[in-house]
Amino acid sequence: MENRELHPNLQAALQLVEGIFQMLGSRYEVILHDLSHVESSIVALAGDVTHRKIGGPVTNYLLQLLQKYGDSAPNSINYRNVTTDGRILRSSTIFIRDENGHIVGSLCINQDLTDYIVASRLHQEMVSFQHPAEEDEAEELFAHDISEVMEDMVRTELGMVQKPVAYMQKEDKLSIVGNLANRGIFDVKGSVEYVAECLGVTNFTVYNYLKELRVKNK
Incomplete structure (x- = not known):
């Protein structure tokens, strides 16, 4: 550092x-x-x-x-x-x-x-007739490098679409960029380039998506 x-x-x-x-x-x-x-x-x-x-x-x-x-x-x-x-x-x-x-x-x-x-x-199992309910996992990632944080965020959003990037339409990619923007990924240096690479588009396209989303949100 x-x-x-x-x-x-x-x-x-x-x-x-x-x-x-x-x-x-x-x-x-x-x-x-x-x-x-x-x-x-x-x-x-x-x-x-x-x-x-x-x-x-x-x-x-x-x-x-x-x-x-x-x-x-x-x-x-x-x-x-x-x-x-x-x-x-x-x-x-x-x-x-x-x-x-x-x-x-x-x-x-x-x-x-x-x-x-x-x-x-263990104590509950000894005094109870049923197993305790499973607890949900948290979403916070304790990364050693900012790239791990970006990779996890993008991987999560890509998984939500449930189709290969090659089959995604503009609406799919626009939605992914919007969700990632809401999660703050674009505050990270180099994030536009990384997201563009993962979506198979140019940096210019990602910037256009962000501009389109800002206009739509207004």
């Missing part, structure tokens, strides 16, 4: 990361994001719940919150997450703003609940 000058409010939060982690313990992870650089937003972390590193990217969930709400994005406290290896987390995302209310970063805390949930389920 390149040397960068952090906003003073992020500098202040930077001093809290290690202390919060030490207070909470080893089953937690505390991460500070500089949201002016979504491709390499992680500027500080303590703990190793999601195995990410300094210089890692923003998550798809954060991108989606920012795209949907902008600077009005609410804090998201104690929501459920599932990692790619099946561990169950309780997560919180707290936004950090400047003096004008603009979001400059976020402090994210992840707690690994897997062992507690396994123990709870």
Whole structure:
């Protein structure tokens, strides 16, 4: 990650990361994001719940919150997450703003609940006549590179169409671009090129789709 000058409010939060982690313990992870650089937003972390590193990217969930709400994005406290290896987390995302209310970063805390949930389920099996219901998986991806975030978002949208790209009509591709725009993918550098490649169209076509969608939404 390149040397960068952090906003003073992020500098202040930077001093809290290690202390919060030490207070909470080893089953937690505390991460500070500089949201002016979504491709390499992680500027500080303590703990190793999601195995990410300094210089890692923003998550798809954060991108989606920012795209949907902008600077009005609410804090998201104690929501459920599932990692790619099946561990169950309780997560919180707290936004950090400047003096004008603009979001400059976020402090994210992840707690690994897997062992507690396994123990709870074992207890339930001992005292219950039926198995507990399966829990739904969360949609947040803890990636090590921003390209993983983009790939997951595009793969999900392509899967929803349920036809090969070669058989897609303009309406299919326009819908995919619109959904990806709503999820905030086009805030990521290089995303237009990646989406164009996946859809088998030119960069110019993707820009035209975005322009058409803006006009339609007005």
